[in-house]
Amino acid sequence: MNKKIGKQSFKLPSKPRIVSSASFVGSKEGEGPLGKLFDVIYKDDTIGLDSFEQAESRMLQSAVRLALEKIGREPDDMDLFLGGDLLSQIISAGFAARELRSPFMGMYGACSTMAEGLLNAAMLIDGGFAELAVCGASSHFSSSEREFRYPLEMGTQSSPTAQRTVTGAAAVAVSASNAKIRDAYYESIILTGGTIGRVQDYGITDASNMGAAMAPAAASTICAHMEDMGVGPEHFTRIVTGDLGSFGTQMLYELCYMKGYDVSRNHSDCGMMIFSKDQNVMCGGSGCGCCASVLSAKLLPDIESGVLERILFVATGALLSPLSSLQGETIPSIAHAAVIERRSV
Amino acid sequence: MNKKIGKQSFKLPSKPRIVSSASFVGSKEGEGPLGKLFDVIYKDDTIGLDSFEQAESRMLQSAVRLALEKIGREPDDMDLFLGGDLLSQIISAGFAARELRSPFMGMYGACSTMAEGLLNAAMLIDGGFAELAVCGASSHFSSSEREFRYPLEMGTQSSPTAQRTVTGAAAVAVSASNAKIRDAYYESIILTGGTIGRVQDYGITDASNMGAAMAPAAASTICAHMEDMGVGPEHFTRIVTGDLGSFGTQMLYELCYMKGYDVSRNHSDCGMMIFSKDQNVMCGGSGCGCCASVLSAKLLPDIESGVLERILFVATGALLSPLSSLQGETIPSIAHAAVIERRSV
Numbered sequence: 001m002n003k004k005i006g007k008q009s010f011k012l013p014s015k016p017r018i019v020s021s022a023s024f025v026g027s028k029e030g031e032g033p034l035g036k037l038f039d040v041i042y043k044d045d046t047i048g049l050d051s052f053e054q055a056e057s058r059m060l061q062s063a064v065r066l067a068l069e070k071i072g073r074e075p076d077d078m079d080l081f082l083g084g085d086l087l088s089q090i091i092s093a094g095f096a097a098r099e100l101r102s103p104f105m106g107m108y109g110a111c112s113t114m115a116e117g118l119l120n121a122a123m124l125i126d127g128g129f130a131e132l133a134v135c136g137a138s139s140h141f142s143s144s145e146r147e148f149r150y151p152l153e154m155g156t157q158s159s160p161t162a163q164r165t166v167t168g169a170a171a172v173a174v175s176a177s178n179a180k181i182r183d184a185y186y187e188s189i190i191l192t193g194g195t196i197g198r199v200q201d202y203g204i205t206d207a208s209n210m211g212a213a214m215a216p217a218a219a220s221t222i223c224a225h226m227e228d229m230g231v232g233p234e235h236f237t238r239i240v241t242g243d244l245g246s247f248g249t250q251m252l253y254e255l256c257y258m259k260g261y262d263v264s265r266n267h268s269d270c271g272m273m274i275f276s277k278d279q280n281v282m283c284g285g286s287g288c289g290c291c292a293s294v295l296s297a298k299l300l301p302d303i304e305s306g307v308l309e310r311i312l313f314v315a316t317g318a319l320l321s322p323l324s325s326l327q328g329e330t331i332p333s334i335a336h337a338a339v340i341e342r343r344s345v
Numbered sequence: 346m347n348k349k350i351g352k353q354s355f356k357l358p359s360k361p362r363i364v365s366s367a368s369f370v371g372s373k374e375g376e377g378p379l380g381k382l383f384d385v386i387y388k389d390d391t392i393g394l395d396s397f398e399q400a401e402s403r404m405l406q407s408a409v410r411l412a413l414e415k416i417g418r419e420p421d422d423m424d425l426f427l428g429g430d431l432l433s434q435i436i437s438a439g440f441a442a443r444e445l446r447s448p449f450m451g452m453y454g455a456c457s458t459m460a461e462g463l464l465n466a467a468m469l470i471d472g473g474f475a476e477l478a479v480c481g482a483s484s485h486f487s488s489s490e491r492e493f494r495y496p497l498e499m500g501t502q503s504s505p506t507a508q509r510t511v512t513g514a515a516a517v518a519v520s521a522s523n524a525k526i527r528d529a530y531y532e533s534i535i536l537t538g539g540t541i542g543r544v545q546d547y548g549i550t551d552a553s554n555m556g557a558a559m560a561p562a563a564a565s566t567i568c569a570h571m572e573d574m575g576v577g578p579e580h581f582t583r584i585v586t587g588d589l590g591s592f593g594t595q596m597l598y599e600l601c602y603m604k605g606y607d608v609s610r611n612h613s614d615c616g617m618m619i620f621s622k623d624q625n626v627m628c629g630g631s632g633c634g635c636c637a638s639v640l641s642a643k644l645l646p647d648i649e650s651g652v653l654e655r656i657l658f659v660a661t662g663a664l665l666s667p668l669s670s671l672q673g674e675t676i677p678s679i680a681h682a683a684v685i686e687r688r689s690v
Contacts, residue, residue, distance in 0.1 A: 002473050002476075003472070004424065004475065010474050050672070053668060053672065079349065084453065088434070088666040088667065089455065089665065090453045091664070091674075094679075095664075097543075098544040098664075098677040101544070103352075103541035103542065104543060105452075105465065105541065106664075107452065108429065108434070116450060120465070123469055123474045124469075124472070126472055127348070127468055127474070128348040129355050129468045130349065131349070196425060196448035198447060198449065199449055200443075319434060319435075319442075319443075320436070321432065321434035321436045322433065323398060323433060323436070324398065324436045327395070327396050327399070329436075329440070334439075334449060
């Protein structure tokens with residue numbers, strides 16, 4: 001059966017379920033507006049380990065374990081772990097996978113990783129290749145500053161368009177609709193389709209202006225989804241982007257409007273939800289862990305409880321490296337979109 | 346329908362086809378035993394561009410274009426590009442995807458990337474989510490030395506267990522068995538199953554001894570495949586690993602033998618096939634581009650012509666980063682295996 005719709009989108013006839021999730025964040029995220037919703041908040045940036053990178057990997061590993069624990073399962077019970085992060089050679093995910101010992105596929109979509117993993121997991125489950133898969137993504141403010149920007153010790157000032165990388169890791173467990181999950185943490189959440197992104201590049205070179213670099217990717221994927229599926233923005237209770245921040249969000253509205261879609265009425269951005277304005281984070285949060293932890297802590301529970309009926313979860317990633325920036329390259333970006341909705345009973 | 350077999354393996358009932366492939370390599374690879382078989386051999390390490398990294402990305406992009414050209418298609422005709430490489434934030438694949446403009450999923454499995462992409466593409470096609478997908482992987486001697494080891498200008502001496510990163514990029518086009526490919530470059534090659542790897546770590550810390558770090562992953566995946574599928578090594582004309590090199594190969598034989606499988610009789614390693622001993626490459630070739638280019642230039646044509654009936658293509662990746670090594674971490678590894686065989690007419 002052909003499940004492809006249009007050029008980039010697909011439906012999921014078997015409607016795989018999201019049965020559990022877990023989120024671990026740092027102290028600043030814990031002090032934000034969603035603070036009470038995260039499963040675990042760490043006070044210490046290294047969570048007692050030797051490095052930020054070890055801490056990030058441990059958080060990701062712990063999120064996967066907790067998501068499984070919530071449904072009475074262990075790492076050995078999952079068919080597949082799809083994980084990724086921002087660090088070189090995705091060491092957070094790789095080292096987490098070593099400890100989890102499950103079959104592992106490493107993903108790289110920068111901050112779009114959670115959506116990339118979700119789409120992949122849902123398609124593999126719909127195709128009959130797995131019954132229970134867990135998607136994980138993480139980021140860490142301090143490991144990202146080391147990887148992409150300046151040593152923290154330099155005390156470099158942020159530019160007004162900068163965003164703060166979220167210290168956070170989240171895991172989302174996806175199961176076949178007919179899988180026997182006795183104690184599902186979520187009873188009513190299903191994945192019904194998605195859109196795989198194309199890389200966009202509007203020539204932005206400023207690594208402190210990721211929102212502007214990623215907005216074209218979000219607009220491209222959202223509009224492709226609308227066109228492929230023949231729906232409008234009003235089809236969704238909310239369209240939720242990953243980490244465009246306040247500046248990128250404005251750009252998204254304009255780009256979509258130029259293509260005939262007004263997404264401003266029911267759009268939210270995880271980067272703007274996770275921190276409040278008085279937390280001094282410039283344009284908002286960013287990083288793989290940003291939309292992953294907001295999805296786990298806020299969006300999925302809201303779908304489960306009926307506050308949200310159907311969302312388009314659009315995670316955006318900037319595909320740059322420190323080296324490509326030094327070599328004068330612009331910042332290409334990608335966005336993947338997953339349709340997550342409440343199952344009508 | 347459940348297509349999972351055992352804990353890590355799966356079958357592909359629809360038998361997706363490999364319809365085309367292309368390989369681009371550097372001059373040293375061109376001077377090796379397989380030299381005549383590659384599509385394009387570059388004499389210049391930067392292929393006339395400004396950096397090794399740009400050269401690597403361009404090679405990957407060119408390989409995808411050529412693989413499609415061989416079947417009369419263009420980048421816009423593919424449903425999905427699954428690509429990855431060794432560089433931080435997989436910039437070779439990301440920048441190639443920007444130029445190709447197709448839906449893109451970034452993969453990270455270090456040198457196992459081609460097998461990870463092939464398995465993923467085959468499952469998505471079998472599941473009905475794509476008709477034509479292209480898997481790509483690349484590596485470059487000079488960009489890898491910069492990324493993982495020492496600046497070339499230092500003239501550091503290689504250790505006896507070291508391997509030489511292959512300068513090479515390859516793309517493999519996978520299509521649904523019922524897709525209309527009028528002028529398929531390969532008529533008789535199918536993917537029938539695979540095994541997704543688990544991360545293994547035997548505590549190796551020497552980044553100049555990747556073969557030893559990766560051999561346990563290869564052994565784990567090969568033995569898991571045999572157990573899941575209920576077959577022995579003799580089921581395959583050849584079992585072909587990615588880049589264990591001569592030292593890692595010996596270790597693979599011993600590890601498999603301890604689990605009751607003698608793989609020494611029909612095993613080949615792409616890292617040992619691509620260079621001859623008199624090319625001064627120590628233990629052989631390595632890198633994402635190693636097994637990818639050997640698959641494209643040698644293995645697939647040999648299956649098409651009937652020289653090989655059925656192979657287990659086992660690509661191995663070392664999941665380290667320069668930072669994780671500096672922080673004293675060991676080198677975890679992973680291997681993914683794809684069953685590629687000749688279709689009986």
